[in-house]
Amino acid sequence: MQRIEYSAEIAELLGRIRRRPAAGWPWRPAEEVPPWLPVKQSWGWLFAPDGRVLTLVNPKDGVVSLPGGSLEAEDGGDPGAALAREAGEEAQAVIGPAHYLGYLYDRIGSANNGNECARVRMAAALRSVGPSRPDPASGRHYRRLLVAPGLAVELLGWGTPGLRQARAAVRVAVERLGVPAAANEVIEELPMGGCVVFPEG
Template sequence: MQRIEYSAEIAELLGRIRRRPAAGWPWRPAEEVPPGLPVKQSWGWLFAPDGRVLTLVNPKDGIVSLPGGSLEPEDRGDPVAALAREAAEEAQAVIGPAHYLGYLYDRVGSANGGHECARVRMAAALRGVGPSAPDPASGRHYRRLLVAPGLVVELLGWGLPGLRQARAAVRTAAAQLGVPAAANEVIEELPVTGCEVFPLTR
C-alpha cells in the first residue's frame, strides 16, 4: 500500500479533526431535484488537475468540510451561483463551470425550518485561490488542503454513502475536466498567499 505523504504541520492539524455525526440523508445520484422540493444548500467537489479536491479544515474545532453552503437571496435560487459565492467566501477560491452530480434528500429539513429540502452536490475545476482570509459570513478562517477524494470521505466520516458520492464526482471530473481517476494521495496545504491551481486553458 502506498504511504500517504503530508508534512508534520498537516499531521498536527489532522490529529485534531472531529467528525460530525452522520445525518443519513439519502443520496440521489444524477437525479434532478423534483419540482416543489426546495434546494437549500449547494456544496462542491472542487478538483485540481491531479485529481485531488479542495478540503477545508476549521482549526478551532477540527471540523472538515467541502466548500459550499446555503443559498442566499443574491443567488436567485441558483445552486451554481451559491457554490461559486460560498467557495469564494470560505476559501477565496475561483472555480470553473459546475457540473451537477445529484442531491441529498433531507426529509427532516434541518436547513429548511423543519420542512423537507434538497442539498445539491456538484463538481468543478478549482481554478485558483486568493490570499487566505476569514469567511465574512461566519468569521471562520479555514485551512485549505488538497486531498484525494477517498481520503476526503474518511476525514468527513461519511462512510459508504459518501464514498458513492465521491465516486460520482470523480467520474464526472474525469469525463468533464480530464483529471485522473486515481488521484495524487499527497495531502498538501495551499499557500496562504494564494496560487493558481487549474490552468485556465483546461
C-alpha cells in the same frame, strides 16, 4: 499502493480532526430535484488537475467540510452560483463551471426550518485561491487542504454513502475536467498567500 505524504504541520492539524456524525440523508445520484422540493444548499467537490479535491478544516474545532453553503437571494436560485459564491467566501477560491451530481434528500429539513429540502452536490475545477482570510459570514478562518477524494470522505466522516458520492464526483471530473481517476495521494496545504491550481486551457 502509494504512501500518503504530508508535512509535520499537517500531521498536527489532522490529529485534531473531528468528524461529524453522518446525517443519513439519502443520496439521489444524477436525479433532478423535484419541482416541489426546495433546494436550500449547494456544496462542491472542487478538483485540482491531479484529481485531488479541496477540503476545508476549521482549526478551532477540527471539523472538515467541502466548500459550499446555503443559497441566498443573490444566487437567483442557481446552485452553481451559490457554490461559486460560497467557495469564494470560505476558501477565497475561483472555480470553473459547476457540474450537477445529484442531491441529498433532507426529510427533517434542518436547513429549511423543519421542512423537507434538497442539498445539492456539484463538481467543478478549482482554478485558483486568493490570500487566506476569514469567511465573512461565520468568521471562521479555514485551512485549505488538497486531498484524494477517498481520503476526503474519511476526513468528512461520511462513510459508504459519502464514498458513493465521491465516486460520482470523480466520474464527472474525469469526463468533464480531464483529471485522472486515481488521484495524487499527497496531502497538501494551499499557500496562505494564494496560488493558481487548475489553469484554464
